[in-house]
Amino acid sequence: MKPEPVLRLEGVIKEYGEEVVTRVLHGIDLTLEQGEFAALIGPSGSGKSTLLNIIGLLDRPTSGRVLLQGQDTRGLDEDSLARLRARTLGFIFQFHHLMPAFTALENVMMPALAERGWPDERMRTRALELLAQVGLKERAGAHPGQLSGGQQQRVAIARALVMSPALVLADEPTGNLDTGTSAQVFELLRHINREQRMTFLIVTHDPRMAQRCDRIIEVVDGRIVSDRREPPHSG
Numbered sequence: 001m002k003p004e005p006v007l008r009l010e011g012v013i014k015e016y017g018e019e020v021v022t023r024v025l026h027g028i029d030l031t032l033e034q035g036e037f038a039a040l041i042g043p044s045g046s047g048k049s050t051l052l053n054i055i056g057l058l059d060r061p062t063s064g065r066v067l068l069q070g071q072d073t074r075g076l077d078e079d080s081l082a083r084l085r086a087r088t089l090g091f092i093f094q095f096h097h098l099m100p101a102f103t104a105l106e107n108v109m110m111p112a113l114a115e116r117g118w119p120d121e122r123m124r125t126r127a128l129e130l131l132a133q134v135g136l137k138e139r140a141g142a143h144p145g146q147l148s149g150g151q152q153q154r155v156a157i158a159r160a161l162v163m164s165p166a167l168v169l170a171d172e173p174t175g176n177l178d179t180g181t182s183a184q185v186f187e188l189l190r191h192i193n194r195e196q197r198m199t200f201l202i203v204t205h206d207p208r209m210a211q212r213c214d215r216i217i218e219v220v221d222g223r224i225v226s227d228r229r230e231p232p233h234s235g
């Protein structure tokens with residue numbers, strides 16, 4: 001039997017306003033299978049962030065359904081949504097939002113702490129493994145202020161992965177980095193995707209980055225206007 005897709009959106013509509021209603025998403029249908037590495041592109045104001053917030057269970061559609069690993073999220077209360085979010089989703093933002101008073105290791109453990117309370121040894125081991133994977137094993141005890149921008153973003157990536165999410169949502173993950181660092185961070189995401197078959201959806205304005213994804217979903221005026229799979233890249 002085919003596994004449930006990681007994500008399925010059915011007829012997602014989003015409207016803002018009460019007296020004057022603005023429709024921002026016009027019935028989005030979208031499926032992401034496990035292991036996909038997809039870019040979400042489109043002009044400013046086209047609805048990418050709105051869509052990402054709905055997929056990330058941070059906002060609810062006006063109508064339509066969002067299913068994560070086959071689970072219908074419609075009708076779940078805020079607590080259930082928060083639990084599902086913590087278990088299933090990882091978030092990477094343009095600005096890393098690391099906590100300056102905590103070390104890199106503590107920052108990576110933070111989502112696990114929020115979920116399970118006091119840190120246990122397994123959590124610590126997992127966080128250290130992830131820091132090693134993003135090339136920061138030696139910097140586990142450093143505070144964010146002692147790390148470069150690229151290193152800080154790599155800590156944020158490790159933090160996004162600590163709960164082994166089925167789907168990682170990245171909003172302009174390299175938007176705040178210089179070109180060289182940006183390419184390295186992107187390659188790291190690619191590597192994690194290939195190695196762990198973790199699914200990624202990446203909002204980007206950078207056409208070169210989109211070209212290096214396996215699938216490019218383009219949104220214009222709240223509609224998916226194209227959804228194409230790229231031939232596999234060699235490297």
Ligand SMILES: Nc1ncnc2c1ncn2[C@@H]1O[C@H](COP(=O)(O)OP(=O)(O)OP(=O)(O)O)[C@@H](O)[C@H]1O
Pocket residue numbers: 016017022024042043044045046047048049050051
């Ligand atoms: N809370 C809100 N209330 C009213 N309108 C909103 C709200 N949030 C977003 N919008 C409108 O919805 C549309 C889509 O916005 P959204 O932020 O999703 O676009 P985007 O594609 O992510 O843009 P950008 O690339 O500039 O981040 C815009 O016209 C925006 O003004």
